[in-house]
Amino acid sequence: MAGSIFGRQFCVSTWGESHGKGIGVVIDGCPAGLSLCEEDIQRYLDRRKPGQSRYSTPRKEADQVEILSGVFEGRTTGTPISLLVANTSQRSGDYQEIASYYRPGHADYTFDQKYGFRDYRGGGRSSGRETIGRVAAGAVALKILGELGVAFRTYTRSIGPICIDLDRFSWEEVWNNPLYMPDAQAAFQAQEYLQQCIQEQNSAGGVIECVISQVPVGLGDPCFEKLEANLAKAILSMGAVRGFEIGDGFAVAHSTGAENNDPFYMGEKGQVQKASNHAGGTLGGISDGSPLVFRAAVKPTPSISREQETVTREGENIKVQVKGRHDPIIVPRAVVVVEAMAALVLVDALFSGMTARMDYLKRIWGPTGPVA
Amino acid sequence: MAGSIFGRQFCVSTWGESHGKGIGVVIDGCPAGLSLCEEDIQRYLDRRKPGQSRYSTPRKEADQVEILSGVFEGRTTGTPISLLVANTSQRSGDYQEIASYYRPGHADYTFDQKYGFRDYRGGGRSSGRETIGRVAAGAVALKILGELGVAFRTYTRSIGPICIDLDRFSWEEVWNNPLYMPDAQAAFQAQEYLQQCIQEQNSAGGVIECVISQVPVGLGDPCFEKLEANLAKAILSMGAVRGFEIGDGFAVAHSTGAENNDPFYMGEKGQVQKASNHAGGTLGGISDGSPLVFRAAVKPTPSISREQETVTREGENIKVQVKGRHDPIIVPRAVVVVEAMAALVLVDALFSGMTARMDYLKRIWGPTGPVA
Amino acid sequence: MAGSIFGRQFCVSTWGESHGKGIGVVIDGCPAGLSLCEEDIQRYLDRRKPGQSRYSTPRKEADQVEILSGVFEGRTTGTPISLLVANTSQRSGDYQEIASYYRPGHADYTFDQKYGFRDYRGGGRSSGRETIGRVAAGAVALKILGELGVAFRTYTRSIGPICIDLDRFSWEEVWNNPLYMPDAQAAFQAQEYLQQCIQEQNSAGGVIECVISQVPVGLGDPCFEKLEANLAKAILSMGAVRGFEIGDGFAVAHSTGAENNDPFYMGEKGQVQKASNHAGGTLGGISDGSPLVFRAAVKPTPSISREQETVTREGENIKVQVKGRHDPIIVPRAVVVVEAMAALVLVDALFSGMTARMDYLKRIWGPTGPVA
C-alpha cells in the first residue's frame, strides 16, 4: 500500500532513491495565488544539503530544485506542483559490497523481508536523501504559513551529552554555527564532542526542538486528528527519530495536576491567555494560541566505520566495516526536516479547520458563487 | 473536517459524548469469518470501566457493549460492525456550572474557540469516555491479531516518581493490583503516593509501556507510513498523552552509534535475529521481528478539586474549584486504551502489507476468482 | 477493505443489515452551529419508507430516526453525529429458504464468493434498507446546502416505456402521485403499466432525474475529483443503478461541437451566463453556475415472484419462486436516495473548495485565531 503520501488536504507525494535519477515531490492541494519561485524552496533545501561542514557527508550534491508544474507567472495555479531535484553524485560502485549483507541500524534487512529484494545503492528509498521531497514540500507549506503570520524557530537542543543552556539562548546564534544550536558555548562543546566521535569511528545523537508562534487558535480536531497526534506521526516518520514530546513531554509523568495545569487569565488586549505553557500549545488536541513547543529524539547515525557484527543475505555471521560517506551526526541536517514536517501538519490543520463552523462556509460561498 | 475516523483499511469511526445517549464505534473493513461475540469486546471495556478502584471516578457505568451489525451466526460478515455502549449515569446537573468558565488543562477554551460553543456536560466529546469507542474497536483488532499469534503486554511502568524495577518484573502481578503494575512493590508504593495526591487535592501522571511480541517481519511502510509513525499518532491522539518513544526513545540522544546499533546474528533455527533491541522492533519504519517496545507519557488528571485560577467565557478572571467525579490518575485506565490503539495500528499495517509483493497477489487471486 | 464510508471531508459511515438490530450512520465532519433536529431528517426518511403505496413492499417499518450524538441544544457541535433507525419488522423466517440458493439479479452469489458466507436474511447488507443511512446523512447535507441557497428537484423521469412530457412538467405534481412524477398524465399511465407488471409477476425500471439550482460556481476539482465524477460514483453506488449521465449525457455522442458547446453571454446583472445547458452545469469538472442536471438509470426490481432458473449453493440447477415482500419498482423510493447522494457530493465539494485560493484562507485565519 502507498506509504509516501502525506496529508489529507495538502497532499504531498514524494518519490526517489539515493542513487536513482533524482528525488521529487508532487504537492496536490496548494491554494491558487501563492507567490512561489524556486528560490523560496532552495533556501530550505540548502539547510539540509550535504557538504556544508565537517559534520556532514562530503558527498557533493547541488540539490538544485526545479519547479515542473503548478506555477504560472510566479503564482501557484491551484493544480499540482511538481518539484524535482536531480541526483548528480551517485557513485553506485561504493555500495556494491553492502548488497550482500545487512548493515546494523539500517533498513536493509527489513526491506529484503518486506519486498523480497532491495535497491541497495546508498539505502535506496530509505536514504536520508528521501527527506529532500519533504523539505521541498515543507518550504511551500512554510510560505503559506508565513503569509498568515505563523513563525517557526527550529534548532538543535542537544548533541550527545551537550545541551543548550536557556540562559544563553540566542536565536541569531543558530545561523553562526554548523550545528544550528542557539547557544554558542554549547555549539563549541558539541563540536569538540563530535570530533571525538569521529576519531573513535563513532557517531552521536541529539534532540531537536521546534517552537512555532502566532499559531491560530483552533487548529487540530478532537479525537484521532489531534494536532499533536499528527505532529507526532510527522516527526516519527523521519528515519532516525525515536521519540516525540510536546510541551513538558515525558516530564509530565513526574508532575502533578496542580503544577501541570496552565492557569488562564485575561491579557491586556482582552484576550484569553495562559500563565504558563506546560501543555506546549494544545488543549484537547486543538491549538490554544500559545506557542507550539515540541521535541524530537534523533538516534546516532547508524553508519559508522567501526567494525560491527552482522549477517549476510545468505545467513552467515560476519564482521563488517561499512564504507561510504557518512555523517557523524544526523541532527543538524534534520533540523530543517523537522520544520518542514511540522509545516505540512499545520497547513493541513489550517485547511481542515476551514469547515469547523457553518458561518465560515458562508464567508466563502454565496448563493451563486464565491463571495467577492 | 472529520477527526473521529482512524485507520486506512481497518477504518474505525467513533462517536459519542460523556453525557449524550451513548458512545459507539463503526468498524469498516473487518475481514469476514472472524469469530466474534460481545464478551470478546466486553473484557477489554471492563479494564477501562470506572469505579473499579479508589483511584478511578466513582461514576457508575456498566459500559455494556452491544453488537448492532456486521456479525451473523457468531462470525463477522465483512460488512460494518456497529458497536454501542449506552450512557446510563449522566448527571448533567453536575456540569452546569462549568459551562460558564474554562477549566485549566481541559479543552473547554479550545472547543469554544474552534466551534463557537461547546457541549459542556462532562467535557462532551473531549471526555475520557470517548475512549470507549477506541477500546471496543481495538478489541476486534486484538482478536484478529491473536489469531495470527501476535501477543500484547501493556502495563503501568511508572506513576509519579515510582517506577517499576525490572528485576521484580512479574507479568501476572499486573492483574493483582488496581494500577496494572507488573511489580508488586512498586504498585504498593504508587498507591501510597496516590493516597497522598488525593489528600492534597492533587493528581499524578505516569508512563505506560507496551511490549508486542510475535509481530510478523515486514509491517509498516517506508517514508510517511512507518510503523512507529502510526503508533505515535495513535498514542498521541489519546487525550492525556504528551510523549511517545520507541525502543530506547529519548535515551538515543545520549547514545552513540556503536552502542545503539543492534548487531544481527543467525539464530538457531536459521533465522536472522538481533543481539539487542535498542531499536524497539523496527528498522526503517518496518517491523524487524523483535518485540515492539514503546512508551507513552501520561499527564496528571487536569481535574483537581484544589482551587485554580482561570477565566469565564465573558472574560473575567476567577478562582474555581472544579466539582465532579475525578480520577486522581488516568494511567491505569489508559493502559487498555494504549493496547487498543496499538492493535488498530498493527491490523492496518498487516492489511497494508498484503500487497507488498506481486507473489502475495497471486496467492489470493487466480485468473477467475479467489484461489481455493 | 472499508467500503461503507463516503466523502473526503463530510465523511459518512453507514452500517446495518435488513434483518439486524437496525440501520445507522455516523457523520464525521459536519460544521458546528447547524440547527438540526430529528424532524429535519425524518421527512427525508419518510419519502423512502416502505408501505406508502401499492408499488412498494408492504413491510411495516416506522423508520424512525434517533440522534445519538453530535447535537447539543438544537445545534450541531462539530463532533460526530450518530443516527440510528431501529429495525422493527424483521421476519427472518421468510428468508430461511433463500439461504440455500442464489437469487438471480441479487448479490447472493457474489457475497458468498467474496466473504465465504453471507447474512442471507433479506439480503443482509445488500438490502435496499442500507439506503436509510444514506438518506439520513443526506438530509443533514441538504440542510447545510439549504442554508447556502442550493435547491434540489429530484423526480421520476420515466417508468418502463412511460416518460414525462416536458410540456406537462409540474413540480407540484411530484407530491400528488406515489411515483414522484412531475406529470400527472405520465404518472397515471405509469401506474397502469405497473399494475400490469404486478399481474405478470414482473417488475419495471426507470430513470430518475435531478436538477440542482443555485449551485455556487467553482465546485469540483480538475482531474480525478471532477464534480460529475463524484456524482457518478455516488449514483452508481446505489444498488440498482446501471447508468449515469450529466447534461445531454449519451446524446452527446450523436451531437456536434457546434451544437453541444454552450455559448456564454453577459447576463443583465453583469454575470457570465450560458445561452444553453447541454453541459448540465459543469465545465472541466467544475460547476459553472448553471443548474446541475443528471440522470440515473434504475433497473427493474430483481425480486419477482415469477419462476426463475438458478443454482443452489451446492451447485444444483433449480427453478425458484422468490417469496417475500417485493417492490414491483424501485424507482419512486430511490428518488430521495439520489437526492441524498447528490447532496453528500455537493457538501464535500463545497468543503473542498474552501481552500482553492489563498485569500479564502485569510478570510478565516487571522494571525492569532479565527477572524471575528
Place this chain on the structure above:
Amino acid sequence: MAGSIFGRQFCVSTWGESHGKGIGVVIDGCPAGLSLCEEDIQRYLDRRKPGQSRYSTPRKEADQVEILSGVFEGRTTGTPISLLVANTSQRSGDYQEIASYYRPGHADYTFDQKYGFRDYRGGGRSSGRETIGRVAAGAVALKILGELGVAFRTYTRSIGPICIDLDRFSWEEVWNNPLYMPDAQAAFQAQEYLQQCIQEQNSAGGVIECVISQVPVGLGDPCFEKLEANLAKAILSMGAVRGFEIGDGFAVAHSTGAENNDPFYMGEKGQVQKASNHAGGTLGGISDGSPLVFRAAVKPTPSISREQETVTREGENIKVQVKGRHDPIIVPRAVVVVEAMAALVLVDALFSGMTARMDYLKRIWGPTGPVA
C-alpha cells in the same frame, strides 16, 4: 483540496500542464517484483500520442516516458514509481489570445472563477495532455492485471451516427483503422463522417466500449465502493465524458425483471455461470466472473474553428474563432485512457479484496513473518 490523486491503495498522483515543462505521475503502492521497463508504458502512450492520423491534432510530441524511480534491475521495488514525459512542442504564442476570453465548452471560465486566474496556455491543467499521467499509470496497472490473467478489449463503439455492427465485430480490425473501431465498414463510414465535420469546421462525439474478461469473482465492495461506482467515477473524471453505463445500462429503464435478471446455471467445470450478462459483470457491486462491459459517452471536441459567441474576461460579448491544433474528434485517442482508468480501478479493487477474509490474512502472515 487535492484533486489529482486517484486510488486508495494503488495511489496515482498526476501533475503537469499542456505547456509546462512536462507531464508526469507518481505511483505509490505498486507491489515489489513486477517486471517493468519504459517500453511497457510507452506502447500505451503511443496509442494516445497526437499526430497519428488526420483525426488528431498535428502537434508533434514524442511523448517519450522516462522512469525516474521505483524500478531497480528491471523490477519494481515497492517504493514510488515516478514517470515523466517532457513537453517538447509548446508554442505558447498560439494561446496568448485565448487568455482574454472564455472558450465555449472549455474550463476557462470555471478555472478563473475557482482559482481567480488560470494558466491559459493550451488549457493548462484541463488540457487533454493531462491524460498522459493516467495512461502511464494505467500501463503499470495493466501489467499487474496481465500477470493475473485479466484481459482488456477497449474500442470505439460509435462515432456520431455511425455505430459498429456486432455481426461484423473483429477485434483485429481495431488495429487496422485510425479510429480503433472493430468493424472495418463502420470505420470507413465514420472516417467519411469525420471528413465532413472537418470541412464544416465542426467536431464529433462517440461512444467507447470496454470489455474486460477473466476478472476474478469478488472484486468491489458493497455499499459505496461498488466496482461500477469506482468505474463510473474513473470514466467521468475524463474531461469529455458525459455518461457511463454498465451492462445494459440505460436500456434497463425499459426492461423488466424477467428480462433483465441473468439466470445462473452450473458450467461444465462445476462453476457457477450466468446464462446472460445484462448486468455487465457485477452483482451488488461485486464482480461475478462474467466479463465487465461498460460504455462511456464522449462529447464532440469543444475546440472548433467555426465562429462562436462568448464573453471576454472583462465581460464583453464577442464572437471568436478559436485557433490552434484541434482534434476533430476525441474518441479514438480516449480509448486507451478509458482502458487505463479501468485498470486503475481494477487493481485497487484487487488490493482491497485481499483482506476480505480472515483466511486470506493467514495465507500471507505467519506468526513470525510472511509465510514462505
